Amino acid sequence: MKKQIKTHVSKEKVSAVKVMTELLKTKKTIMVADISSIPNSQYEAIKKKLRGKSVVKVPKKNLFFRAVDDSKNEALSKIKDFFNKPIAIMFSDMDSYELAGELIKNKSPAKAKPGQIAPNDLEVPAGPTDLVPGPAISELGALGIKIQIQGGKIEIKEPKVLTKKGDKISDGASAILAKLGIMPFTIGFIPVCAYDAKENKIYTDLKIDSEGAVRELKELFARALGLAVNISYFTGETLPLMIQKAGAHEKRMIKIITGEPDEVAAPTTDEVPQPKKEEVKVNPAEGLASLFG
Secondary structure, eight states: OOOOOOOOOOHHHHHHHHHHHHHHHHOSEEEEEEOTTOOHHHHHHHHHHTTTTOEEEOOOHHHHHHHHHHHTOTTGGGGGGGOSSOEEEEEESSOHHHHHHHHHHTOEEEOOOTTOBOSSOEEEOSEEOSOOSSHHHHHHHHTTOOEEEETTEEEESSOEEEEOTTSBOOHHHHHHHHHTTOOOEEESOEEEEEEETTTTEEEOOOOOOHHHHHHHHHHHHHHHHHHHHHTTOOOTTHHHHHHHHHHHHHHHHHHHHHTOOOOOOOOOTTTSOOOOOOOOOOOHHHHHHHHHO
16 A cells, blocks of 8 residues: 655645635735736835735745635636746725726837837937937947937937837847937736626736727717707707707808898909009199199
């Protein structure tokens, strides 16, 4: 009979699994976030900003999986499939989309690195810089950037696109963008997925575009307002517009009934034909007589 080999598990690991299991059972949202591109200092800064809103942990894979198994939640167990990169786990009572919004707000600007794909056209604007004449002159010239020297500093004469959207960023472009303080990227926690305890469901599409959402809401509001006015739907927003519309219709009806012509915009001075001045021949003697009676 073979002896069973007992493996020793440290108290720290047992405690870590116990804490995570409790968080998995009690928190509303369990979010997985990609932290592969974040320096340690940035990670700590974001973690500090999320204090009070979320418990942030970077657990060992096997310990977190054990906690998930101990929670005995079959729907939650699917979250294991997303452990394919460096990740952080957030345990929160916030809604998953609300928490994702917090992560978006806590992103920071980042420099461009060689080989990265440009998120948009990367342009060097025209104007003064803090660069002094020296090696920077040849570096700028190599990228086709026109410059001049003003007050002992390099000034860019006209804007220049260094990398078009979707193209790879070259070493030279990366170096110049960094020297000019142009940071086209952002770094931060990237939401990968989130488990919603209320719905007992995992969400994977957590892209938050607050500016785009506001823009879309404005467009939808404008359409709805126009439709509401046309169908005479009374609200605080439509009533003033409907009164203006009724007033315009009233003026038009009066003109039709009375036969009053429509107002025609007065031509400008340039459009008004000026009458030709007729030359009047005056007898000098008659002119003098008119002056002296």
